[in-house]
Amino acid sequence: MIEGLLTGLYGLMTPMNIGLLMMGCILGTFIGMMPGLGPVTAVSLLIPVVLTMQPASAMVLLASIYYGAMFGGSTASVLINAPGESSSVPTTFDGYPMAKRGEAGRALALCAWGSFVGGTVATLLLMLAAPTLASWALTFQAPEYFALMVLGLTAVAAFTESGGVIKALLMTVVGLMLATVGTDVADGVERYTFGIRDIADGLSFVLLAMAAFALSEAILAALRNEKVSEEAKKAARGDVGSLKLTADDIREVAPTMARSSVLGFVVGVLPGAGATIAAFMSYAVERNLATGKRREEFGKGSRRGVTAPETANNAAAGGAYVPLLTLGIPGSGTTAVILGALVALGVQPGPRLYVDQSAMFWTVVVSMYLGNLILLVINLPLIPYIARTLAIPEQILSPLIAFFCLVGVFLVSFNTFDLWLMIGLCVVCIGLRLLDYPMAPLLLGFVLGKLLEENLRRALLVNDGSFAFLWERPVTALLLAISIACVLAPVVMKLAGRKA
Amino acid sequence: MTRTQGERLAALAILLFSLGYFVLAFGIKAPPSSDDSPFSARSFPLMLGPLGMALSLVLLVRPPEGAPVGAAGFSWGRALGLIGLMAFYALAINHLGFVVTSALFLAGGFWALGERRPLVLGLVALGVSLGFWVMFSLLDVKLDWGVFERIWS
DSSP, rough: HHHHHHHHHHHOSHHHHHHHHHHHHHHHHHHHHTTTTTTTHHHHHHHHTTTSSOHHHHHHHHHHHHHHHHHHHHHHHHHHHHHHHHHHHHHHHHHHHHHHHTTTHHHHHHHHHHHHHHHHHHHHHHHHHHHHHHHHHHOOOHHHHHHHHHHHHHHHHTOOSOOOHHHHHHHHHHHHHTOOOOOOOOOOOOOOOTTTGEEEEEEHHHHHHHIIIIHHHHHHHHHHTOOOHHHHHHHHHHHOOOOOOOOHHHHHHHHHHHHHHHHHHHHHHHHHTHHHHHHHHHHHHHHOOOOHHHHHHHTTTTHHHHHHHHHHHHHHHTHHHHHHHHSSSOOSSSHHHHHHHHTTTTTOOSHHHHHTHHHHHHHHHHHHHHHHIIIIIOOOOOOOOGGGGGGGGGHHHHHHHHHHHHHHHHHHHOOHHHHHHHHHHHHHHHHHHHTTOOOHHHHHHHHHHHHHHHHHHHHHHHHTTOTTHHHHHHHHHHHHHHHHHHHHHHHHHHHHHOOO | HHHHHHHHHHHHHHHHHHHHEEEHHHHHOGGGGGOOOOTTTTTTHHHHOOOOOOHHHHHHHHHOOOOOGGGGGHHHHHHHHHHHHHHHHHHHHHHHOOOHHHHHHHHHHHHHHOOOHHHHHIIIIIHHHHHHHHHHHHTTTTOTTTHHHHHOO
């Protein structure tokens, strides 16, 4: 492990990687702060940029953008009661009341320290858990891989934040369908290309990610016509107060940070659960553990209430890297985008990644330690200045995001067909998003589609076309049983809720 | 449009999409070498098609209950304006070149969403476009000037 860390340190300590790390942290914070724009938008926007980089550098940038955006999400929650993304929603419960009573700086400092501790503990746990999980997964064969991917897809669908399970499963299937467009690798025949040469190699992941997240978000913002609130204007020009924590603050929140870090990491590791569930769960745990006066403070500006979700959502972001880097299974929309970028860079996801791309793995781990420190040391003092971006009017922001998407996609291929395809897909995605169809399962289905098909093909060829491997191999059967449980759980819970 | 109508329409559209996908799967020509294989290029699509149809049928028969789509507060003109400008971008970039097309797109986008300050419309739009052009030129990525390049030369 020491050797791995030294390898990672050596890999990270290039001017390029350090520059990317700092840029990612600052840019992530900046984008994450914008209401409505979360980590997935931030990461999607950067995909075209990373496609020209070495995989390790690309991962350093994407990872720092990811936790930078998680960090930035808390600022809008505290200052203007408008979370940048759903995992920062519980932060508003106590962060905004603290800001209203003139303690915005203190609340932001609690968020920053919570994010730092959560992110650092998660990186430590990732370092410990990943090798074990990867070595176990190296014994997997095609049937287990197939089952593992089914689990990843169903878990993300089951725990999706918007719409119902059926909609999420349907989006997963549509994503899988889109993944079949192009030339079939095994048989060499074209599928669903309609003779169009531009899609003979398949649909571009970049344009689908842009259409589903960043671009449709920009158009939806224009559609909603949200004005910059007075609070945002005030926060942008106002003083947030002292960013220092007292010894009493530290005593008060230290146990919360410890509990929320572990809880967030564990929830983050589970495919599909992700940062939002971790944030809400940790908030609920802290509220239930609190007694007397401390409990009454929840919802009115409790320091524990601010710290818990921010610690947990950053820990969950770290935890999500465990299945991503060891099994090749992303646990959320953001990690699905990161996985897609890895595939586009020619990196084969799965347990072999940890063995074959060991230097990359350790570089990312070390960058996470350093990145969390950068967020604390550099970004925290910059928050009052970065907060000024909250006042950027939507009429400026939306065209700029749309422009970044257009340029990003055009520069990958210099082909206007890709632009037309992205615009068309974006219009469809807007319609679906308005009806609460979740986009993360769509992208996950698209990213995992080819691998899922390939492993099913191999499993069937080895088993002479028999599907008996689904129940005859214990690990495969177990993984598929968990997948079925994931799909049925929300239905059962809903029925139980109705009876109650 | 009520929420239920919207849900039904979306489910119907995905049902038709899945049906079309399934029917077209039969047309995928697998090579003769895969005749005896239990899995060919059309196998996976033949599994996905019925799955998509079944799930969209469930949504079609039992659309989720919910509030009407909040279309009343939506500014459709702004969104359509921005989409129209994106189409303009795709049409114009090979003719007018990167800088001019980008500047026109940005200025048009700012204007369509309500910005009226000439300084923002002109300077920000042109500044961002030129900034990108300079940045990519430094990275050795050539973004041409379209028709203007031919005029100059």
